[in-house]
Amino acid sequence: MSSEIEELKKLVAQLQKEVTRVSDQEEIRKLQYKYGYYLDKCLYQEVAELYSDHPDTCVEFLGGRYNGKDGVKRLYIGRFANAFTGRNGPVHGFLLDHPQIQGIVDVNPEGTRAKGRFRSMMAAGTHESIKDTHPRGLVQWWEGGIYENEYIKEDGIWKIFRLKYFPFWHATFEKGWSYTKPNYVPFLNTVYPEDPQGPNELLDNPMLWPDTRVVPFHYQHPITGVPVAEDDLRAPHFGQDLSTSAPALTLSKPKSEV
Structure with a gap:
């Protein structure tokens, strides 16, 4: 009898652990969806x-890294607000939809950190009625991007730890992605404080369409257990060797783990 009770206790403990893991995954997905x-x-x-207040918190975007909560605020409350709305909140006639889709979340065994891969398909632009009053004028565009993010649990609450967004492609509404001009959105090239709204540091190997290198996966193949080969993450020209491709992209780690 006592052995059966022990087995039941072990089973309950295993089930509790599994329920916590599934619950954590769902909370992280909800966090990312709320972000969107x-x-x-x-x-x-x-x-x-x-975002977390952890010193390794950051946002990586367009070839720059904004470090710490101050850097996060400098990007969103400074750079983005000034460029798009001039305030916290929307302005009449400006569209900036960011659906967060295809979320894959993996929580570490301790239940304290997690990684997630999401996709965004953005529609953005201005209505013709505000073309003379909005700083962007009359504009409309599409954008597609991949997130490879890290999350941290603090005081029982999941927060964004390190958001890494790779805007994979841009396109004008009128002509689509086949006619996107090179350097359609210029990479960040000046750091803070020289640029008051700039990143703390610049990153190697930024990418934009028609560059189609793979944003590395935080997870291994679910059947083989093998990560994708680095050379297969690159994107040479059709029928040519890897020398025609930029180096494979890599995912950064927190400074405390380097």
Whole structure:
């Protein structure tokens, strides 16, 4: 009898652990989805408060890294708000939808950190009625990007730890992605404080369409257990060797883990 009770206790413990893991995954997906809904409406203060206060917190975007909570606020509340709305919240006639889709989340065994891969397909632009009053004028564009993010659990609450967004392609609404001009969105090239809204540091190997290198996966293949070969993450020209491709992209790690 006592052995059966012990087996039942072990089973309950295993089930509790599994329920916690599944619950954590769902909370992280909800966190990322809420990020997208706030970002849609340019609620940049609310976005910034989704991030951890950990010193290794960061956002990587367009070839730059914004470090710490101060860097996060400088990007959203400074750079984005000034460029798009001039306030915290939307302005009449400006569209900036960021659906967060295809979320794959993996939590570490301790239940303290997690990684997630998401996709965004953005529609953005201005209505013709505000073309003379909005700083962007009359514009409309598409954008597709991949997130490879890290999350951290602090005081029982999941927060964004390191958001790494790779805007994979841009396209004008009129002509689509086949006619995207090179350097359609210029990479960041000046750091803070020289640029008051700039990143703390610049990153190697930024990418934009028509560069189609693979954003590395935080997970291994679910059947073989083998990661994708580094050479297969590159994108040479059709029928040519790897020398025609830029180096494979890599995912950065927190400074405390390097």
